[in-house]
Amino acid sequence: MTATEQQSRRTVVTVSERLVLTRPQEDDLEAVFAIHGDPETNRYNPHGPHRDRAQSREMLAGFVADWERDGVGYCAVSTRAEPAEIIGFTGLYLHTLDGERVFNLYYRYRPSAWGLGYAAEASRAAMAEALPRFPDVPVTALIHADNLPSRRLAERLGLVPDPDGRTDPQEGRLIHRKA
Numbered sequence: 001m002t003a004t005e006q007q008s009r010r011t012v013v014t015v016s017e018r019l020v021l022t023r024p025q026e027d028d029l030e031a032v033f034a035i036h037g038d039p040e041t042n043r044y045n046p047h048g049p050h051r052d053r054a055q056s057r058e059m060l061a062g063f064v065a066d067w068e069r070d071g072v073g074y075c076a077v078s079t080r081a082e083p084a085e086i087i088g089f090t091g092l093y094l095h096t097l098d099g100e101r102v103f104n105l106y107y108r109y110r111p112s113a114w115g116l117g118y119a120a121e122a123s124r125a126a127m128a129e130a131l132p133r134f135p136d137v138p139v140t141a142l143i144h145a146d147n148l149p150s151r152r153l154a155e156r157l158g159l160v161p162d163p164d165g166r167t168d169p170q171e172g173r174l175i176h177r178k179a
């Protein structure tokens with residue numbers, strides 16, 4: 001099957017100048033495991049990298065279920081040049097934080113895709129697609145204080161650290177919020 005044929009079997013959420021964001025699907029297991037099982041990509045992840053495909057399968061099932069339940073969620077990201085190759089995941093997950101319904105902005109990319117502005121471009125595209133449909137839901141991100149690339153990206157996207165230094169109750173990550 002050609003890359004274009006494979007891509008056409010996916011549900012496109014949105015496109016940007018260089019990227020295509022699609023709904024995660026069951027056969028994305030290897031991409032989920034490649035990205036979430038890589039120690040480098042999960043250096044600041046409080047749960048560490050996935051140990052096996054079973055963990056990735058569970059995560060992927062969650063991604064798929066989020067879309068079915070909420071009509072929004074994390075997306076698989078590919079370049080328009082290589083649409084069959086998933087380089088990362090970005091999107092918005094609807095959840096409850098401190099009793100408030102919020103979006104969690106997510107980005108996790110394979111190291112070969114870092115430093116090219118893809119995470120920023122995909123995040124902007126995901127927010128532009130989803131936020132008009134959910135205008136009252138604030139965007140937040142939970143970021144380990146030492147994860148400087150992620151904090152820099154969040155701030156470039158207009159998310160600022162909580163002025164009172166609030167952290168999430170489970171993992172102690174800094175709560176960032178879109179102003």
Ligand SMILES: CC(C)(COP(=O)(O)OP(=O)(O)OC[C@H]1O[C@@H](n2cnc3c(N)ncnc32)[C@H](O)[C@@H]1OP(=O)(O)O)[C@@H](O)C(=O)NCCC(=O)NCCS
Pocket residue numbers: 040041042044107108109110113114115116117118119120121142143144147149150152153
């Ligand atoms: C966090 C993460 C997504 C950031 O990726 P990134 O590639 O550094 O982020 P961006 O997409 O914003 O790329 C930014 C860099 O690309 C550069 N760049 C190159 N071409 C660009 C372009 N066309 N447009 C924009 N930026 C471009 C920018 O100068 C920028 O460098 P700078 O931050 O030093 O100024 C990445 O480090 C990652 O996946 N980490 C592991 C997972 C993780 O920690 N996720 C966050 C959990 S909270």
